[in-house]
Amino acid sequence: MDFQLLFSSIQVLLGLIFLMVVVNLYLVFRLKEIDPFAKWNPSLLNGGGFFAFYIIGMVAATVSTIYYYPELTLIVNPASEHGVEIDRMFNNTMIVTILVVVVTNFVLFYYSFRYRTKPGRKALYYPHNNRLEVIWTVVPAIVLTVLVFDGVGVWHDIMSDPPEDAIQIEVNGKQFSWTYRYAGADQEFGESNVTFINEGKGNELGINLDDKRGYDDLVTRELHLPVGVPVNLNIRTRDVLHSATLAHFRVKMDAVSGITTNFHFVPTITTREWRERTGDPEFNFQMSCQQICGGGHWNMGAKVVVETMEEYQDWLSSQQTFLATYQGTNPDFKPDQNMASESEEGTEKIADAGL
Ligand SMILES: [Cu+2]
Numbered sequence: 001m002d003f004q005l006l007f008s009s010i011q012v013l014l015g016l017i018f019l020m021v022v023v024n025l026y027l028v029f030r031l032k033e034i035d036p037f038a039k040w041n042p043s044l045l046n047g048g049g050f051f052a053f054y055i056i057g058m059v060a061a062t063v064s065t066i067y068y069y070p071e072l073t074l075i076v077n078p079a080s081e082h083g084v085e086i087d088r089m090f091n092n093t094m095i096v097t098i099l100v101v102v103v104t105n106f107v108l109f110y111y112s113f114r115y116r117t118k119p120g121r122k123a124l125y126y127p128h129n130n131r132l133e134v135i136w137t138v139v140p141a142i143v144l145t146v147l148v149f150d151g152v153g154v155w156h157d158i159m160s161d162p163p164e165d166a167i168q169i170e171v172n173g174k175q176f177s178w179t180y181r182y183a184g185a186d187q188e189f190g191e192s193n194v195t196f197i198n199e200g201k202g203n204e205l206g207i208n209l210d211d212k213r214g215y216d217d218l219v220t221r222e223l224h225l226p227v228g229v230p231v232n233l234n235i236r237t238r239d240v241l242h243s244a245t246l247a248h249f250r251v252k253m254d255a256v257s258g259i260t261t262n263f264h265f266v267p268t269i270t271t272r273e274w275r276e277r278t279g280d281p282e283f284n285f286q287m288s289c290q291q292i293c294g295g296g297h298w299n300m301g302a303k304v305v306v307e308t309m310e311e312y313q314d315w316l317s318s319q320q321t322f323l324a325t326y327q328g329t330n331p332d333f334k335p336d337q338n339m340a341s342e343s344e345e346g347t348e349k350i351a352d353a354g355l
Pocket of ligand 1: 173174176241242243289290291292293297300
């Protein structure tokens with residue numbers, strides 16, 4: 001039995017019946033020359049409807065906020081130092097805007113009801129009042145100025161130069177995944193360029209084979225961060241715009257073709273602590289993409305691990321170096337032959353490519 005068809009048919013049938021009732025009533029009124037709305041004053045319904053809309057809307061908004069609040073763990077706990085400041089500003093802005101929305105909409109909807117049309121009531125023509133104009137210009141201007149100045153200060157702290165001792169991590173976006181690069185034992189990244197990308201041959205990030213600093217680089221699928229230590233993400237993309245987003249850490253920075261953007265922050269809680277705090281043993285921090293970048297955008301997420309410095313070091317030393325990975329797919333590659341020229345040749349190649 002096709003229930004879908006049955007229900008649609010019933011709906012059509014009910015619609016037709018309703019239409020017939022309306023048409024018949026109309027014809028009866030016409031024939032008997034009755035005006036059913038002659039004495040009906042719609043302003044109570046309109047004004048009352050306005051006010052009811054306000055009450056129902058406010059109650060629904062409050063109930064749904066309370067209902068979903070436990071789900072909004074993103075709002076409850078920032079997992080980074082600067083996240084606390086961002087949340088403080090977010091909350092201040094919310095308090096101000098909620099207050100304004102509740103009060104101004106109360107006036108709008110309640111007055112529509114309170115001063116509705118009544119027999120004998122005449123509307124007051126009140127086109128201008130300088131004092132009111134000044135009040136509702138100056139008060140929002142002061143409030144917004146305070147919010148903006150607060151925000152500029154926090155923005156300046158967040159976007160300042162990363163501390164010298166920050167751990168440098170490269171975040172590489174592509175359609176549709178993230179790949180990370182750690183500098184390895186020498187603490188320096190090898191040169192890289194899109195012209196050197198050779199996915200089939202184990203060089204997904206385009207690391208310059210002539211630059212030996214890149215040999216010990218660690219190319220990883222997971223982002224691991226030590227807790228309590230400043231990290232600086234160097235964000236790149238090899239194709240379209242992406243946006244590297246670590247929502248729990250209040251980190252979001254666009255990955256822009258052709259340039260390296262960066263965001264530095266200090267994670268303040270490990271994955272393990274977060275799991276204990278929330279009682280969710282399955283929990284993982286997430287890296288996501290917040291820039292619609294194509295058909296697979298929705299799936300451009302990956303887990304992020306925050307751990308103690310010891311665990312972080314252990315994890316790093318368990319990763320394969322770029323050279324080892326590359327030689328895995330290119331057994332004939334001998335680094336020594338290439339090391340002689342170091343990075344000069346690579347620089348020329350980049351110059352030749354006009355980059
Ligand atoms: Cu993306």
